[in-house]
Amino acid sequence: MTIKAGDRLPDTTLVKASENGPDKVSAQEYFKGKKVALFCVPGAFTPTCSAKHLPGYVEKAGALKERGIDEIACTAVNDAFVMDAWAKSSGAEGTVTMLADGNGDLARALGLEMDGSAFGLGKRAQRYSMLVNDGVVEQIHVEAPGEFKVSSAEYMLDQL
Template identity: 70%
Template sequence: MTISVGDKLPDTTLIKPTENGPEKVQSSDFFAGRKVALFSVPGAFTPTCSAKHLPSFEDHAAELKARGVDEIACTAVNDPFVMGAWKDTTGAKEVTMLSDGNGDFARELGLTMDGSGFGLGQRGQRFSMLVEDGVVKQLNVEQPGDYSVSSAEHMLEQM
Protein backbone atom coordinates (compact mmCIF):
# COMPACT_ATOMS: atom_id res chain seq x y z
CA MET A 1 0.00 0.00 0.00
CA THR A 2 1.30 3.45 -0.89
CA ILE A 3 1.83 5.99 1.87
CA SER A 4 -0.64 8.87 1.95
CA VAL A 5 -0.93 12.34 3.41
CA GLY A 6 -1.56 11.96 7.14
CA ASP A 7 0.37 8.69 7.44
CA LYS A 8 3.39 8.26 9.68
CA LEU A 9 6.60 7.35 7.88
CA PRO A 10 7.85 3.78 8.30
CA ASP A 11 10.78 3.25 10.65
CA THR A 12 13.68 1.96 8.58
CA THR A 13 17.44 2.38 8.62
CA LEU A 14 18.93 4.84 6.13
CA ILE A 15 22.62 5.60 5.71
CA LYS A 16 23.93 9.14 5.70
CA PRO A 17 27.30 9.70 4.03
CA THR A 18 29.52 11.85 6.27
CA GLU A 19 33.13 13.02 6.29
CA ASN A 20 33.82 10.19 8.76
CA GLY A 21 32.17 7.52 6.60
CA PRO A 22 28.66 6.06 6.44
CA GLU A 23 26.42 6.73 9.45
CA LYS A 24 23.27 4.72 10.16
CA VAL A 25 20.18 6.85 10.76
CA GLN A 26 16.79 5.59 11.90
CA SER A 27 14.10 7.33 9.91
CA SER A 28 11.97 7.70 13.06
CA ASP A 29 14.80 9.66 14.70
CA PHE A 30 15.69 11.70 11.62
CA PHE A 31 12.15 13.03 11.08
CA ALA A 32 11.13 13.34 14.76
CA GLY A 33 10.18 16.78 16.03
CA ARG A 34 10.93 18.77 12.91
CA LYS A 35 9.81 19.69 9.40
CA VAL A 36 11.72 18.01 6.57
CA ALA A 37 11.41 18.51 2.82
CA LEU A 38 12.22 15.05 1.47
CA PHE A 39 12.65 14.16 -2.16
CA SER A 40 13.48 10.88 -3.83
CA VAL A 41 15.32 10.33 -7.09
CA PRO A 42 15.52 7.09 -9.08
CA GLY A 43 19.30 7.35 -9.04
CA ALA A 44 22.21 9.62 -8.26
CA PHE A 45 24.07 10.84 -11.36
CA THR A 46 21.08 10.16 -13.63
CA PRO A 47 20.24 13.00 -16.06
CA THR A 48 17.01 14.50 -14.68
CA CYS A 49 18.09 13.92 -11.08
CA SER A 50 21.38 15.75 -11.58
CA ALA A 51 20.25 18.50 -13.97
CA LYS A 52 16.89 19.38 -12.41
CA HIS A 53 15.72 17.61 -9.25
CA LEU A 54 18.67 18.06 -6.89
CA PRO A 55 19.38 21.61 -8.15
CA SER A 56 15.75 22.65 -7.58
CA PHE A 57 16.03 21.89 -3.86
CA GLU A 58 19.55 23.29 -3.56
CA ASP A 59 18.54 26.52 -5.33
CA HIS A 60 15.36 27.02 -3.26
CA ALA A 61 16.76 25.96 0.12
CA ALA A 62 16.57 29.45 1.61
CA GLU A 63 12.91 29.83 0.59
CA LEU A 64 12.01 26.43 2.02
CA LYS A 65 13.78 27.20 5.28
CA ALA A 66 12.10 30.62 5.46
CA ARG A 67 8.79 28.71 5.41
CA GLY A 68 9.74 26.55 8.38
CA VAL A 69 11.63 23.65 6.83
CA ASP A 70 14.36 22.49 9.22
CA GLU A 71 16.15 20.20 6.79
CA ILE A 72 16.11 19.19 3.14
CA ALA A 73 16.93 15.55 2.42
CA CYS A 74 17.29 13.40 -0.67
CA THR A 75 16.91 9.65 -0.74
CA ALA A 76 17.71 7.14 -3.47
CA VAL A 77 18.24 3.42 -3.82
CA ASN A 78 22.00 3.92 -4.10
CA ASP A 79 24.78 3.06 -1.69
CA PRO A 80 26.05 5.79 0.66
CA PHE A 81 29.35 6.12 -1.22
CA VAL A 82 27.52 6.94 -4.46
CA MET A 83 25.25 9.39 -2.63
CA GLY A 84 28.27 11.07 -1.03
CA ALA A 85 30.13 11.28 -4.34
CA TRP A 86 27.03 12.75 -6.01
CA LYS A 87 26.76 15.42 -3.30
CA ASP A 88 30.44 16.28 -3.68
CA THR A 89 30.34 16.29 -7.49
CA THR A 90 27.28 18.55 -7.67
CA GLY A 91 28.52 20.86 -4.92
CA ALA A 92 25.25 20.46 -3.01
CA LYS A 93 25.56 22.14 0.38
CA GLU A 94 21.94 22.41 1.55
CA VAL A 95 20.73 18.84 0.95
CA THR A 96 21.36 15.90 3.27
CA MET A 97 21.81 12.66 1.38
CA LEU A 98 20.12 9.54 2.77
CA SER A 99 21.06 6.26 1.14
CA ASP A 100 18.31 3.65 0.87
CA GLY A 101 20.78 1.11 -0.49
CA ASN A 102 18.56 -1.95 -0.17
CA GLY A 103 15.36 -0.09 -1.07
CA ASP A 104 13.72 -0.84 2.29
CA PHE A 105 12.44 2.73 2.79
CA ALA A 106 11.03 2.93 -0.77
CA ARG A 107 9.34 -0.48 -0.35
CA GLU A 108 7.84 0.47 3.02
CA LEU A 109 6.50 3.69 1.46
CA GLY A 110 4.99 1.68 -1.40
CA LEU A 111 6.88 3.92 -3.83
CA THR A 112 9.13 1.57 -5.78
CA MET A 113 9.62 1.33 -9.53
CA ASP A 114 11.13 -1.27 -11.80
CA GLY A 115 14.05 0.28 -13.68
CA SER A 116 15.25 -3.06 -15.06
CA GLY A 117 14.69 -1.90 -18.62
CA PHE A 118 17.42 0.68 -18.05
CA GLY A 119 19.71 -1.61 -16.04
CA LEU A 120 18.70 0.03 -12.74
CA GLY A 121 16.76 -2.80 -11.09
CA GLN A 122 14.28 -1.93 -8.34
CA ARG A 123 14.45 1.75 -7.37
CA GLY A 124 12.46 4.37 -5.54
CA GLN A 125 10.04 6.47 -7.56
CA ARG A 126 10.62 10.18 -8.11
CA PHE A 127 8.62 12.04 -5.45
CA SER A 128 8.74 14.79 -2.89
CA MET A 129 7.04 15.07 0.46
CA LEU A 130 6.84 17.49 3.31
CA VAL A 131 7.13 15.64 6.61
CA GLU A 132 6.32 17.13 10.02
CA ASP A 133 7.33 15.13 13.08
CA GLY A 134 7.36 11.94 11.01
CA VAL A 135 3.90 12.51 9.46
CA VAL A 136 3.41 13.15 5.73
CA LYS A 137 1.83 16.58 5.17
CA GLN A 138 2.35 16.81 1.38
CA LEU A 139 3.04 14.03 -1.09
CA ASN A 140 3.89 14.58 -4.75
CA VAL A 141 4.56 11.43 -6.78
CA GLU A 142 5.63 11.73 -10.41
CA GLN A 143 4.21 9.68 -13.24
CA PRO A 144 6.90 7.48 -14.83
CA GLY A 145 9.34 9.60 -16.83
CA ASP A 146 7.90 12.93 -15.59
CA TYR A 147 9.45 15.71 -13.57
CA SER A 148 7.15 18.48 -12.39
CA VAL A 149 5.20 17.85 -9.19
CA SER A 150 8.22 16.65 -7.19
CA SER A 151 10.20 19.87 -7.68
CA ALA A 152 11.04 22.34 -4.94
CA GLU A 153 9.14 24.99 -6.90
CA HIS A 154 5.94 22.90 -6.74
CA MET A 155 6.44 22.25 -3.04
CA LEU A 156 6.83 25.96 -2.40
CA GLU A 157 3.57 26.65 -4.26
CA GLN A 158 1.80 24.25 -1.89
CA MET A 159 3.15 25.83 1.28
Protein backbone atom coordinates in the same frame (compact mmCIF):
# COMPACT_ATOMS: atom_id res chain seq x y z
CA MET B 1 -0.16 0.00 0.07
CA THR B 2 1.25 3.41 -0.86
CA ILE B 3 1.86 5.91 1.92
CA LYS B 4 -0.49 8.88 2.00
CA ALA B 5 -0.87 12.21 3.78
CA GLY B 6 -1.55 11.66 7.47
CA ASP B 7 0.53 8.47 7.65
CA ARG B 8 3.62 8.19 9.82
CA LEU B 9 6.81 7.31 7.95
CA PRO B 10 7.87 3.70 8.48
CA ASP B 11 10.89 3.24 10.71
CA THR B 12 13.41 1.99 8.21
CA THR B 13 17.15 2.46 8.35
CA LEU B 14 18.82 4.87 5.96
CA VAL B 15 22.54 5.58 5.66
CA LYS B 16 24.29 8.92 5.67
CA ALA B 17 27.96 9.47 4.84
CA SER B 18 30.07 10.98 7.61
CA GLU B 19 33.74 11.65 8.32
CA ASN B 20 33.88 8.21 9.96
CA GLY B 21 32.22 6.39 7.07
CA PRO B 22 28.61 5.33 6.62
CA ASP B 23 26.31 6.10 9.58
CA LYS B 24 23.02 4.26 9.97
CA VAL B 25 20.12 6.61 10.55
CA SER B 26 16.72 5.60 11.89
CA ALA B 27 14.02 7.29 9.82
CA GLN B 28 11.94 7.66 12.96
CA GLU B 29 14.76 9.50 14.74
CA TYR B 30 15.84 11.56 11.73
CA PHE B 31 12.39 13.05 11.08
CA LYS B 32 11.47 13.49 14.74
CA GLY B 33 10.71 17.06 15.82
CA LYS B 34 11.37 18.81 12.51
CA LYS B 35 9.72 19.77 9.25
CA VAL B 36 11.55 18.17 6.34
CA ALA B 37 11.19 18.64 2.60
CA LEU B 38 12.08 15.13 1.41
CA PHE B 39 12.53 14.30 -2.23
CA CYS B 40 13.46 11.08 -3.91
CA VAL B 41 15.22 10.48 -7.19
CA PRO B 42 15.46 7.23 -9.15
CA GLY B 43 19.26 7.49 -9.10
CA ALA B 44 22.13 9.77 -8.26
CA PHE B 45 24.00 11.12 -11.29
CA THR B 46 21.12 10.27 -13.65
CA PRO B 47 20.14 12.97 -16.18
CA THR B 48 16.95 14.59 -14.81
CA CYS B 49 18.06 14.03 -11.22
CA SER B 50 21.39 15.79 -11.78
CA ALA B 51 20.26 18.50 -14.18
CA LYS B 52 16.99 19.54 -12.56
CA HIS B 53 15.83 17.75 -9.41
CA LEU B 54 18.75 18.15 -7.00
CA PRO B 55 19.85 21.57 -8.35
CA GLY B 56 16.32 22.91 -7.86
CA TYR B 57 16.37 22.07 -4.16
CA VAL B 58 19.85 23.54 -3.75
CA GLU B 59 18.75 26.74 -5.50
CA LYS B 60 15.46 27.02 -3.55
CA ALA B 61 16.88 26.01 -0.14
CA GLY B 62 16.73 29.52 1.28
CA ALA B 63 13.14 30.07 0.14
CA LEU B 64 12.07 26.70 1.55
CA LYS B 65 13.64 27.50 4.90
CA GLU B 66 11.94 30.93 4.93
CA ARG B 67 8.64 29.05 4.66
CA GLY B 68 9.31 26.88 7.70
CA ILE B 69 11.32 23.96 6.36
CA ASP B 70 13.94 22.88 8.91
CA GLU B 71 15.82 20.53 6.64
CA ILE B 72 15.92 19.38 3.03
CA ALA B 73 16.73 15.73 2.40
CA CYS B 74 17.22 13.63 -0.71
CA THR B 75 16.95 9.87 -0.87
CA ALA B 76 17.68 7.36 -3.61
CA VAL B 77 18.34 3.65 -3.95
CA ASN B 78 22.08 4.24 -4.03
CA ASP B 79 24.79 3.66 -1.44
CA ALA B 80 26.03 6.36 0.94
CA PHE B 81 29.33 6.73 -0.93
CA VAL B 82 27.55 7.53 -4.21
CA MET B 83 25.14 9.92 -2.48
CA ASP B 84 28.06 11.70 -0.80
CA ALA B 85 29.99 11.99 -4.07
CA TRP B 86 26.88 13.35 -5.77
CA ALA B 87 26.39 15.97 -3.04
CA LYS B 88 30.01 17.09 -3.37
CA SER B 89 30.03 17.21 -7.17
CA SER B 90 26.69 19.02 -7.39
CA GLY B 91 27.24 21.69 -4.75
CA ALA B 92 24.53 20.22 -2.50
CA GLU B 93 26.88 19.44 0.39
CA GLY B 94 25.76 21.31 3.49
CA THR B 95 22.44 22.26 1.90
CA VAL B 96 20.72 18.94 1.20
CA THR B 97 21.11 15.94 3.49
CA MET B 98 21.71 12.81 1.44
CA LEU B 99 20.00 9.72 2.85
CA ALA B 100 20.98 6.51 1.07
CA ASP B 101 18.31 3.83 0.74
CA GLY B 102 20.82 1.35 -0.64
CA ASN B 103 18.64 -1.74 -0.34
CA GLY B 104 15.41 0.04 -1.23
CA ASP B 105 13.88 -0.64 2.19
CA LEU B 106 12.29 2.79 2.44
CA ALA B 107 11.01 2.66 -1.14
CA ARG B 108 9.35 -0.71 -0.47
CA ALA B 109 7.94 0.34 2.91
CA LEU B 110 6.40 3.47 1.32
CA GLY B 111 4.90 1.44 -1.52
CA LEU B 112 6.90 3.56 -3.97
CA GLU B 113 9.29 1.00 -5.44
CA MET B 114 9.62 0.77 -9.22
CA ASP B 115 11.34 -1.63 -11.54
CA GLY B 116 13.95 0.11 -13.68
CA SER B 117 15.38 -3.16 -15.01
CA ALA B 118 14.52 -2.22 -18.59
CA PHE B 119 17.08 0.59 -18.24
CA GLY B 120 19.66 -1.46 -16.29
CA LEU B 121 18.71 0.18 -12.98
CA GLY B 122 17.07 -2.74 -11.17
CA LYS B 123 14.63 -2.01 -8.36
CA ARG B 124 14.55 1.68 -7.50
CA ALA B 125 12.25 4.25 -5.92
CA GLN B 126 9.79 6.34 -7.87
CA ARG B 127 10.42 10.06 -8.17
CA TYR B 128 8.48 11.92 -5.48
CA SER B 129 8.55 14.66 -2.89
CA MET B 130 6.91 14.89 0.48
CA LEU B 131 6.55 17.29 3.33
CA VAL B 132 7.20 15.43 6.57
CA ASN B 133 6.39 17.08 9.89
CA ASP B 134 7.63 15.26 13.01
CA GLY B 135 7.60 11.96 11.13
CA VAL B 136 4.10 12.40 9.69
CA VAL B 137 3.54 12.91 5.97
CA GLU B 138 1.66 16.17 5.45
CA GLN B 139 1.95 16.20 1.65
CA ILE B 140 3.08 13.64 -0.90
CA HIS B 141 3.59 14.23 -4.59
CA VAL B 142 4.44 11.20 -6.74
CA GLU B 143 5.46 11.70 -10.34
CA ALA B 144 3.89 9.81 -13.22
CA PRO B 145 6.49 7.66 -15.01
CA GLY B 146 8.90 9.83 -16.99
CA GLU B 147 7.53 13.08 -15.54
CA PHE B 148 9.22 15.83 -13.52
CA LYS B 149 6.64 18.28 -12.23
CA VAL B 150 5.12 17.65 -8.81
CA SER B 151 8.33 16.61 -7.06
CA SER B 152 10.28 19.75 -7.96
CA ALA B 153 11.43 22.36 -5.46
CA GLU B 154 9.29 24.95 -7.24
CA TYR B 155 6.17 22.83 -6.80
CA MET B 156 7.04 22.22 -3.13
CA LEU B 157 7.36 25.99 -2.58
CA ASP B 158 3.98 26.56 -4.22
CA GLN B 159 2.40 24.06 -1.81
CA LEU B 160 3.77 25.69 1.37
